[in-house]
Amino acid sequence: MNTVTKMILTLCIIGIVSGGALNSIWDWADPLIKENARIATEKAIFEVQPTGKTYKRLETDVAEIYQVFENDTTSVGYAVVCLGNGFQNKIKMMFGVDGGFTKITALAVLDQQETPGLGDEITKPHFTTKFEGINVANNMSVLKGLDGNKAEGKVQAITGATISSKAVVEIINGTLDKLRKIEGLGGVQ
Amino acid sequence: MKNKVTIWKEFAKGIWENNPVLVQVLGLCPTLAVTATAANGIAMALATTFVLIFSSLIISSVRKLIPTQVRIASYIVIIATFVTIVDIVMKAKFPEMSKNLGPYIPLIVVNCIILGRQEAFSAKNNPFRALIDSIGMGTGFLIVLTTLGGIREIFGKGTLLGFTILGDWYTPWLVMILPAGAFLTLGFILGGVNFIKLKKETRLKEAEMANALEAQKAKLNRQEA
Numbered sequence: 001m002n003t004v005t006k007m008i009l010t011l012c013i014i015g016i017v018s019g020g021a022l023n024s025i026w027d028w029a030d031p032l033i034k035e036n037a038r039i040a041t042e043k044a045i046f047e048v049q050p051t052g053k054t055y056k057r058l059e060t061d062v063a064e065i066y067q068v069f070e071n072d073t074t075s076v077g078y079a080v081v082c083l084g085n086g087f088q089n090k091i092k093m094m095f096g097v098d099g100g101f102t103k104i105t106a107l108a109v110l111d112q113q114e115t116p117g118l119g120d121e122i123t124k125p126h127f128t129t130k131f132e133g134i135n136v137a138n139n140m141s142v143l144k145g146l147d148g149n150k151a152e153g154k155v156q157a158i159t160g161a162t163i164s165s166k167a168v169v170e171i172i173n174g175t176l177d178k179l180r181k182i183e184g185l186g187g188v189q
Numbered sequence: 190m191k192n193k194v195t196i197w198k199e200f201a202k203g204i205w206e207n208n209p210v211l212v213q214v215l216g217l218c219p220t221l222a223v224t225a226t227a228a229n230g231i232a233m234a235l236a237t238t239f240v241l242i243f244s245s246l247i248i249s250s251v252r253k254l255i256p257t258q259v260r261i262a263s264y265i266v267i268i269a270t271f272v273t274i275v276d277i278v279m280k281a282k283f284p285e286m287s288k289n290l291g292p293y294i295p296l297i298v299v300n301c302i303i304l305g306r307q308e309a310f311s312a313k314n315n316p317f318r319a320l321i322d323s324i325g326m327g328t329g330f331l332i333v334l335t336t337l338g339g340i341r342e343i344f345g346k347g348t349l350l351g352f353t354i355l356g357d358w359y360t361p362w363l364v365m366i367l368p369a370g371a372f373l374t375l376g377f378i379l380g381g382v383n384f385i386k387l388k389k390e391t392r393l394k395e396a397e398m399a400n401a402l403e404a405q406k407a408k409l410n411r412q413e414a
Contacts, residue, residue, distance in 0.1 A: 036281070
């Protein structure tokens with residue numbers, strides 16, 4: 001067998017064996033990975049809508065949005081996944097909002113890569129609780145150095161992490177604006 | 190020549206004499222990037238060692254079958270296969286740690302320690318020796334990452350493996366969990382290791398010279414007697 005044939009054969013065999021092995025591992029792992037994602041999402045949903053008992057994913061491409069129910073008949077609002085640009089990379093969050101998009105129930109930061117010790121303070125309760133019960137009938141705004149005001153939709157930025165704080169607010173504002181445009185939403189009670 | 194190196198020596202050289210990070214200065218990217226906490230460092234080292242061991246076993250087993258012109262391409266595909274296996278298994282079984290280590294797991298493919306060992310050792314030795322060598326290098330890597338991670342976590346967060354070591358009185362040095370702190374700490378560790386090696390070498394040389402001197406004296410005494 002000449003060298004070129006040997007080279008081609010070697011690389012082909014390695015490729016086929018490698019592909020086969022990875023295929024098998026993937027078949028085993030894929031259900032587990034999907035289950036992990038489902039558990040994480042469910043945990044976040046009930047974190048941002050604490051009174052909810054069951055949820056249902058809504059059919060829309062605009063956002064990943066779940067309607068949350070207290071019991072068989074009463075809806076307590078929605079849990080919405082939002083994604084946007086932070087200071088370093090994308091920030092992924094879930095927030096709970098009432099049926100009329102007037103108030104946020106709670107906020108959970110799911111994924112972020114902001115600066116450790118500064119931007120990543122957005123995950124801490126001292127920041128996320130600023131959003132509990134905040135008025136979002138109009139877009140929220142960020143204040144530096146001054147106290148926030150929930151009734152007016154104003155959030156105080158974290159010292160040293162203004163950009164990350166602003167990013168959180170802008171991502172939520174943008175997502176709510178998109179949701180209001182969807183028919184059938186925003187008027188549900 | 191190879192058989193003169195004992196199994197123990199083959200293993201132990203990866204820990205001190207030829208440590209992949211401290212002596213060969215390879216694999217610095219994951220070393221600096223994921224050692225903000227000790228747990229992350231340990232997980233990364235274990236993942237890397239797994240890839241190293243199995244890549245070395247496979248490559249050593251088929252070393253005579255791979256034509257030399259395609260050896261690098263072959264090694265990389267084999268290494269990448271094992272890295273993908275580690276990535277998938279971590280996502281399925283250890284999702285928290287997988288999120289912590291992020292893109293650095295797939296980056297194990299380009300960790301110079303692994304490809305370096307294949308070229309320098311596995312391609313020229315039988316699978317048993319390749320296994321011992323890999324375990325040794327992996328252990329050396331684990332020790333460095335754990336130490337670096339431990340130091341950075343204690344001074345940068347006040348905790349170790351999640352347990353609070355330094356209480357509320359301690360204001361954490363933020364720089365320790367940022368890249369600058371990684372470079373500083375590694376620099377000091379490298380400096381310390383080199384210092385110890387230099388001292389050992391000097392002492393050995395002095396002992397050698399003292400022995401040579403004694404031998405000369407003894408010779409002269411015999412001649413005079």
